[in-house]
Amino acid sequence: MCALCGVLGGSDHWTDATARPGVFTRNADSLERRRERARRVTVANRILTHYGMRLSDWQGTAFMLSTLTGKTEMVENLTHLWTTAEKLSGRACDPLDPALLSRLDAASV
């Protein structure tokens, strides 16, 4: 736990697993961990823009999710991200939604 802000560490989400023998993770060293978080923010924002939201890293321990109107919530991991995104946007964030996929495909060209 961070003594200053009381943030609990070690969420052990599967995309962020604690480094231990046999487990695949990019949490093994701090540089790779930060790099992965930056990549995650970049990729997530390509999707979140469809819902009018934006993600940013917060202190390397959590993420901040904001709407265009400024509503902001902290999220701990990717699972928490999508439940919070649905709550803030009032929309279902569905990766199978053809409208979302068409937009992603257009952006990828």
Add this chain to the structure above:
Amino acid sequence: MSDAIPQFTPVTLITGFLGSGKTTLLQRLLADPALADTAVLINEFGEVGLDHHLLERIDERTVLLQSGCLCCTIRGELSDAIRDLHSRRARGEIPPFRRLAIETTGLADPFPVLTTLHAEPVLKHHFRLGSVITTVDAVNGVAQLERFPESLKQAAIADRLVVTKSDIAAPNAVWALLGRLRALNPAASIVFSAAASLDAEALLSGSAFAGGTHSEAVSAWFAEAAEAHGHHGHTHDPNRHGSDIHAFAIVLDQPLDWTAFGIWLTMLLNRHGEAVLRVKGILDIGGEAAPVAVHGVQHLVHAPVHMQAWPDHERRSRIVFIVKGLERAVIERSLASFMALNGSAEAAAA
């Protein structure tokens, strides 16, 4: 604490519909000297617990949970019971056990039990899910799968299916059941409890991807899925049946981007976790020499495992889904869009 106690004690969940032979199987497994170091938790639905008497092994490592069905009313009691076993073992009050078996009630949904193990703050540091074993009765199994969604889900979620009562069932009934089980859950290995060669140790030990050392088991898992669906999965869909649960495999020739895959799967499971009964994959991740195995049950995904080698020297990603009501083509298209997204994101950042 004894050296014999593993860092993570594997937990095997034994489930199966009412009367499908869970207790008989457990009784047989526990009689095997190789499994003498197994603690047992039995959940019974009803006023008077009986199964623990049937087991004929009443000791301090056998615990009965009988105040309700494990999946809905007594999850707190479940975690308390496991924690209690753990602390008594650590204090040396009970003989050390190296694995734990949990027998659920016949109507239980196995998923909440898995979640308890995965999420409970103490348990998750000392126990890990081994495998889910589901018993299916050869005499009544086909009818139960048709009529009871609980039975269907128990079979779909299994790592290992044990067909019971095959010695008293008509051969046609056994074949019909096998066909149904293969279609429903091509990923699970199927064994017969009547077989004299039933290997108790192999059945109860390990997990599908534990430690990345069981490449043969993983290979078999995917070989069966591939056989059922065509090599690239572009053939017919034989897994359609009365229910809308079906299984399919997606094969990807290009290396996967781990970041985009993580975002995609968490987003999919957040929205459709109830419908994704199982997802299991061997992934060829960009920048990684060895394959990475992922294994999820509904909303729950286990820590990805770094495997030691490609099981069949075929270096490409294979992901098997067992889903309820979701279309394969839609999932495939979605994954492809997300994978392409990463390339464009990196290009934009450059």
